[in-house]
Amino acid sequence: MxxxxxxxxxxxxxxxxxxxxxxxxxxxxxxxxxxxxxxxxxxxxxxxxxxxxxxxxxxxxxxxxxxxxxxxxxxxxxxxxxxxxxxxxxxxxxxxxxxxxxxxxxxxxxxxxxxxxxxxxxxxxxxxxxxxxxxxxxxxxxxxxxxPTKVDFNHPKEIVLTTNFNSKIKVSEIRYLVEIAKLSNASIQVLSLTQPHKLSFSQKRNKVLIRSQLKDVAHKFNSLRNVKMATALSCFVEIRKSNMISYIDRKPSFWERLGFVKISLSKLGYFANVPVLALHAK
Known part of the structure; x- marks a missing residue:
């Protein structure tokens, strides 16, 4: 195709x-x-x-x-x-x-x-x-x-996938993330704010799904706590010099569609020199 x-x-x-x-x-x-x-x-x-x-x-x-x-x-x-x-x-x-x-x-x-x-x-x-x-x-x-305007035109060497494992990602879309990682020989760092031992059954199931789809590329699961995702992501990307961010974009709520609540990308903060890939949840 x-x-x-x-x-x-x-x-x-x-x-x-x-x-x-x-x-x-x-x-x-x-x-x-x-x-x-x-x-x-x-x-x-x-x-x-x-x-x-x-x-x-x-x-x-x-x-x-x-x-x-x-x-x-x-x-x-x-x-x-x-x-x-x-x-x-x-x-x-x-x-x-x-x-x-x-x-x-x-x-x-x-x-x-x-x-x-x-x-x-x-x-x-x-x-x-x-x-x-x-x-x-x-x-x-x-x-x-x-x-973004100040993007580095080199291939990404590390991609950060941020998720709380609440949303079930479309398998077809995470394959695109894996393809980009393979094209660039990049590793994928999965970042969440939920500690592994506190994951619910559905979160564990979604994590297993992501792990199975990432099996062919270098990857690692990371968790931070007591901090908002925008702050955690900004610090993580800056310290590790990550070259791309990806997130699971769930379907907008009624209030998000009306503009009363920020959509997912806005909640992550603005990145002036790092591209952001939106993957869609089911």
Whole structure:
């Protein structure tokens, strides 16, 4: 089966970094990369974003800018070292990003989505962008890799998988984590805040499942206590110089979907130079 990777872009430096990171990460794999740009018009009222009328002059201008921007990316890609394993397609859609991704994913069934941690309109230093958090909330059919601006383009040598073992991870998704570890010859450090002797039956079962899926790569289970996960993860990654973080993203609750409660990625804290891979729970 072809490895189809979706690369959303808003033509920012961050999204270009994400494209480069994906190319480097999968340099040894045959992949078809789909570079997606969407555009829509801001309005006022109950719905803050409305799709454009194809006949409007404004829409034609947005379409032209979108196609020109994608053309510029193809020119930039042509200047990179050629890789026979990789093909590139560009897609321009007059739609909301989440809707466009859902539509394309139904047709193409992406193996992974790789995107920037924040877009061109998000200037806040230590926060993930609105579009990034929106995709994490709405798209659950494949893993999503979030790449920050200051990312190191070398292959990761250590990946931290953070989990409390409460959620049953999709076997198909943890295989992607294992594949990345194998491609990079990286070890996986599983980090939790629950002491082994205090795990419930379901937690032990989920831990056994994770252990069985990690059997083909170097891995170790670590537990910390009396500290919040964001603090534990930040210290763990900084001390060990880990190159990637992964977490099990459970389905958003009713309140998370409404925006009253932070979604899982926000609870982990912001990482300015470490990519974060969201795997989905059942």
């Amino acid at each position: 072809e490895n189809r990777i979706l690369l959303p872009t808003d033509f920012s430096k961050n999204s270009w970094n994400a494209i480069q990171y994906a190319i480097k990460l999968f340099e040894e794999k045959k992949c078809i990369f789909y570079i997606l740009h969407t555009y829509s018009k801001e309005t006022h009222g109950l719905d803050s974003l409305t799709l454009l009328d194809p006949d409007q002059a404004f829409n034609k201008m947005c379409k032209l800018r979108s196609e020109q921007g994608l053309g510029d990316i193809l020119v930039q890609l042509s200047k990179l070292q050629h890789n026979d394993n990789h093909q590139f397609h560009v897609v321009s859609k007059p739609a909301l990003l989440c809707n466009a991704v859902k539509e394309l994913n139904k047709e193409l069934r992406f193996k992974m989505i790789v995107m920037g941690a924040k877009g061109i309109t998000n200037q806040k230093e230590e926060t993930y962008g609105k579009q990034t958090l929106g995709l994490l909330k709405e798209i659950r059919q494949c893993p999503i890799l979030v790449v």
